[in-house]
Amino acid sequence: MTALLEVEGLRVAFGGRIEAVRGASLAVARGQTHCLVGESGCGKSVSALAVMNLLARRGRRTADRLAFDGADLLGLSDTAMARLRGDRMAMIFQEPMTSLNPAYTVGSQMAEVLRRHRKVTRRAALDRAAELLGRVGITAPGMRLGQFPHQLSGGLRQRVMIAMALMCDPELLIADEPTTALDVTVQAQILRLLAGLQRDLGLAILLITHDLGVVARVAHHVSVMYAGEVVESAPTASLFANPRHPYTRGLLACVPVPGKVRRDQPLGSIPGVVPRVEPGFAGCAFRDRCAHADATCAAAIPRHAAGEGHDFLCRLPPDWVQAEAAP
Amino acid sequence: MTAAAIEARSVRRTFRVRGGMLVPDRNIVAVDDVSFEVPAGGVLGVVGESGCGKSTLARLILGLLPPTAGEIVVDGQRVADMDRRARARLIQPVFQDPFASLNPRRRVRDIVGLPLAAQGGLSRREIASQVEAMLERVGLARDMADRLPTQLSGGQRQRVAIARALVLRPRIVVCDEPTSALDVSVQAQILNLLAELRRDLNLTYLFISHNLAVVEHVATEVAVMYLGRIVERAGTEALFRAPQHPYTRALLASVLTPEPGLGVPDVGLGDSLPDPANIPGGCRFHPRCPVAIDRCRHVAPSLTRLPTGIVECHLVVA
Numbered sequence: 001m002t003a004l005l006e007v008e009g010l011r012v013a014f015g016g017r018i019e020a021v022r023g024a025s026l027a028v029a030r031g032q033t034h035c036l037v038g039e040s041g042c043g044k045s046v047s048a049l050a051v052m053n054l055l056a057r058r059g060r061r062t063a064d065r066l067a068f069d070g071a072d073l074l075g076l077s078d079t080a081m082a083r084l085r086g087d088r089m090a091m092i093f094q095e096p097m098t099s100l101n102p103a104y105t106v107g108s109q110m111a112e113v114l115r116r117h118r119k120v121t122r123r124a125a126l127d128r129a130a131e132l133l134g135r136v137g138i139t140a141p142g143m144r145l146g147q148f149p150h151q152l153s154g155g156l157r158q159r160v161m162i163a164m165a166l167m168c169d170p171e172l173l174i175a176d177e178p179t180t181a182l183d184v185t186v187q188a189q190i191l192r193l194l195a196g197l198q199r200d201l202g203l204a205i206l207l208i209t210h211d212l213g214v215v216a217r218v219a220h221h222v223s224v225m226y227a228g229e230v231v232e233s234a235p236t237a238s239l240f241a242n243p244r245h246p247y248t249r250g251l252l253a254c255v256p257v258p259g260k261v262r263r264d265q266p267l268g269s270i271p272g273v274v275p276r277v278e279p280g281f282a283g284c285a286f287r288d289r290c291a292h293a294d295a296t297c298a299a300a301i302p303r304h305a306a307g308e309g310h311d312f313l314c315r316l317p318p319d320w321v322q323a324e325a326a327p
Numbered sequence: 328m329t330a331a332a333i334e335a336r337s338v339r340r341t342f343r344v345r346g347g348m349l350v351p352d353r354n355i356v357a358v359d360d361v362s363f364e365v366p367a368g369g370v371l372g373v374v375g376e377s378g379c380g381k382s383t384l385a386r387l388i389l390g391l392l393p394p395t396a397g398e399i400v401v402d403g404q405r406v407a408d409m410d411r412r413a414r415a416r417l418i419q420p421v422f423q424d425p426f427a428s429l430n431p432r433r434r435v436r437d438i439v440g441l442p443l444a445a446q447g448g449l450s451r452r453e454i455a456s457q458v459e460a461m462l463e464r465v466g467l468a469r470d471m472a473d474r475l476p477t478q479l480s481g482g483q484r485q486r487v488a489i490a491r492a493l494v495l496r497p498r499i500v501v502c503d504e505p506t507s508a509l510d511v512s513v514q515a516q517i518l519n520l521l522a523e524l525r526r527d528l529n530l531t532y533l534f535i536s537h538n539l540a541v542v543e544h545v546a547t548e549v550a551v552m553y554l555g556r557i558v559e560r561a562g563t564e565a566l567f568r569a570p571q572h573p574y575t576r577a578l579l580a581s582v583l584t585p586e587p588g589l590g591v592p593d594v595g596l597g598d599s600l601p602d603p604a605n606i607p608g609g610c611r612f613h614p615r616c617p618v619a620i621d622r623c624r625h626v627a628p629s630l631t632r633l634p635t636g637i638v639e640c641h642l643v644v645a
Contacts, residue, residue: 039510040481153600154377183376183537186600188581191591210510213540213583217591236587254515256544257584258567263544266522269515273480 002070003027004204005051005089005172009064012043012050012228019279020046020059022228028172031198033205035215035236038225039251041274044208047225048174051206052091053081069171087117090165094177096157100149106133106160107145113167125167132163136193155186162193169201176208191218212255216240221309224248227277227285234310244304244321245312246290284314292316330403331364332499332531333371333388338362338397340383344604355604357383359555360397365548367498370525370532372546372563374539374578378603379552381535385503388533390414402498412446419492423504425484429476435462436472439490446495457494465490465520482513486520493524501533506541518545539582543567548636551575554601554611561636571638573616610641618642 005028012021021043028034036044050061053073066073068089073081085091093099101109110132111125120128126145133141136159149157158178165173175194179187195218197203209215215222215236222239224232224247232245243249253268261267272289284290287297296315305311306318317323340358357380365371373381386392388399390406399406402417409417419442422428429438440458443449449457462472465486476484485505492500502521506514522545525532536542542549543563550560551574559572570576581594595617607614613623620641628641 039512155600184539184581184583185376185577185594185596188583188591188594189596191583192593195591211583212511212585216585216587217583217589219587240585240587251512252585254511255585256515256518256540257586258540258543258579258582260584261544263563266519267515267544269519270512271516273482273513 004030004069005206006065006067007047007051007063008066010047010050010066011062012046012055013060013279014056014058017278019277019281020228021050022277022281024223024225024228024230026223026230026233028204028206029220030171030204031202032220033195033198033207033218035219035222036206036208036225037210037212037215037222039210039274042225043228044225045176048091048176048206048208052085052089052174053078054085054091083117086113086165086170087168088170089172089174090168090170091174091176092158092161092165092178094180096154096161097149099161100157102149105146105148106152110145110160110164110167113164117168128167129163132166133160135166135197136160136163137189138163154182155190158182158186158190159193162190162197166197166201170203172204172206174206174208177210178207179214180209180211187214194218212252224251227275229285229313231286231314232310232312234306234312235308238307238310242306242310242321244306244310244316244318245286245314246292246316247286248312249321250289292320330367331400332367332369332402333363333365333533334400335361335363335384335388336398336400338384338387338394338399340380340387340392341395353604356555356606357603358387358394361555361557362397363550363557363560365531365533367531368525368529369548370534370546372542372549373533373535373552374537374542374549375552376537376601378554378601380555380603381552382503384552385420385501385533385535388499389418389420389501415442415497416446416495417497418499418501419495419497421485421488421492421500421502421505423507425481425488425508426476428488429484431476433475434472435467435474435476435479435487438476438487439494442491442495458490461490461494462487464524465493466516480513481509482516485509485513485517489517489520489524493528493530496528497530499531499533501535503535504537505534507536507538514541521545539578540584551578554603554606556611556639557637558612558640559636559638561633561638565635569635571633571636571643572612572640573618573642574612577615577617610639 008025010024013019038044049055107126110129114125130141179190219236223230226247232248250270283298284301287293303311303313304318338361342355344353346352375381436458440454443454467486506517546563549563549566550557553574559575570579577594577596580592596615599614609625610623610628613619622641628639631638631643631645
């Protein structure tokens with residue numbers, strides 16, 4: 001079965017100076033959660049915006065293939081893309097206060113989504129909105145419809161965003177850091193909600209996050225991005241059990257885990273900072289921060305297979321971790 | 328017995344919130360009768376959800392806000408009795424957002440040198456040499472001194488903020504979400520630096536964070552705040568091994584460690600959210616508590632002392 005969303009060789013450049021995404025490929029299967037993980041500036045949000053064709057005006061997108069449900073998205077006109085957006089593919093963002101319109105009630109914003117894509121009455125659209133607010137765990141949905149975004153807490157706003165994204169029964173939900181601004185207790189509730197919706201509605205979710213804890217708990221498949229490239233891609237269990245790319249390994253070592261990391265020991269850390277990559281950059285972008293770098297890292301880097309659905313972009317062979325551990 | 332570096336005695340802080348034309352003014356109790364001690368060289372981690380009063384507590388300890396009642400004693404002196412310069416020599420803050428807490432129009436050397444200049448009595452050359460030594464101490468290259476904050480990365484800015492906090496050689500540093508705005512790889516660098524500085528300079532930290540995994544890593548003792556009160560306080564190891572308060576248990580359950588296959592836990596807190604302007608009667612946690620009994624709705628629990636710490640819950644018996 002082909003994936004619902006297929007992205008191959010995606011590149012995004014802003015002006016002539018910055019190349020934010022450099023040949024990223026990923027596929028999101030129906031009913032599955034694909035996590036795109038990386039640190040700020042690695043290109044994960046830009047990739048999502050590029051898929052939705054929502055890049056800022058200076059952004060230029062190219063790709064070898066970009067398909068939704070088998071149909072090409074690259075050649076789609078702006079109007080055809082606008083019909084798809086909010087309907088079959090929906091997106092939610094980190095800070096719901098900035099993506100909800102403060103001047104309209106929750107109900108009128110939600111109804112507008114449905115009425116833009118379907119021929120329904122305002123009454124029917126509001127009924128659908130109330131039903132979905134109940135669905136995402138909001139009590140007294142009828143009352144919430146008449147409220148403005150500023151009257152809601154952060155967790156409630158994020159639930160409203162999710163409910164709004166579901167108005168047209170999308171097949172794909174792109175969620176960009178949906179829980180980053182929330183308290184951990186609320187984060188757990190929202191992630192459980194998304195998992196439940198996925199189970200019931202067969203949603204495909206592309207979840208963008210910097211939080212490896214979230215990734216481990218919700219993802220079926222993970223793509224790790226660094227400086228605009230997917231440096232490692234694997235089923236979740238395989239990625240956490242056998243990370244191969246030195247960057248993935250470094251990232252995992254940075255995370256304090258209660259009960260696992262000795263308190264008097266320093267955390268692992270990655271020296272240096274993420275480089276800014278200009279067009280024409282060759283070789284591995286991680287080489288200046290990598291303990292395993294050598295002269296060959298400045299040349300073209302091969303992508304190695306490391307098991308079922310697991311590959312990584314590095315000069316090191318797939319068995320390098322075991323080879324290094326052996327005496 | 329060594330004297331406590333930070334001591335809070337029944338500290339309370341309320342804010343008056345102006346109502347509208349027909350809405351009466353309201354009192355928000357941000358910190359409600361909070362007492363604790365942090366021994367010299369210790370790290371008290373303060374955790375809780377947004378609105379629980381942890382940042383207000385930080386500002387009270389720093390002397391940036393006067394308490395409505397109670398007193399704060401730092402290094403044997405009442406914060407309220409100290410003037411600004413004396414306070415600055417003793418207690419310094421490191422805030423969450425190094426983008427907002429550094430003057431964008433000043434060069435790094437002036438930002439770090441300002442506390443020294445404000446104290447007076449040092450020549451320019453002495454200030455310059457102390458600034459250079461401190462920048463080196465926090466791991467910033469010499470050429471960073473002439474940069475502007477906008478020319479630095481997030482981690483470098485936080486290092487500047489730490490250098491500014493430490494240049495007066497304070498005894499106590501109040502860290503309010505010091506790594507929350509940073510990427511994980513940079514967060515690890517900054518946490519390691521803070522741990523190293525504490526050891527080398529014998530500092531005492533009040534460490535506020537919503538990230539429990541981070542607190543577990545750095546704190547010697549943890550205080551859990553809920554709607555202005557410390558509902559549980561214990562040594563870090565004991566608190567994480569055997570949390571007593573239902574709220575502490577829920578908080579710990581909601582930590583998503585990078586362990587695949589465990590799924591997202593049901594923390595069992597329900598949908599009602601805490602509102603500091605409308606604190607429930609009885610035990611303030613009872614509307615969200617999965618194990619609340621009838622008594623919790625009517626009677627506020629008193630403090631129970633356990634061998635490992637303190638807790639405020641009817642269901643915990645000494």
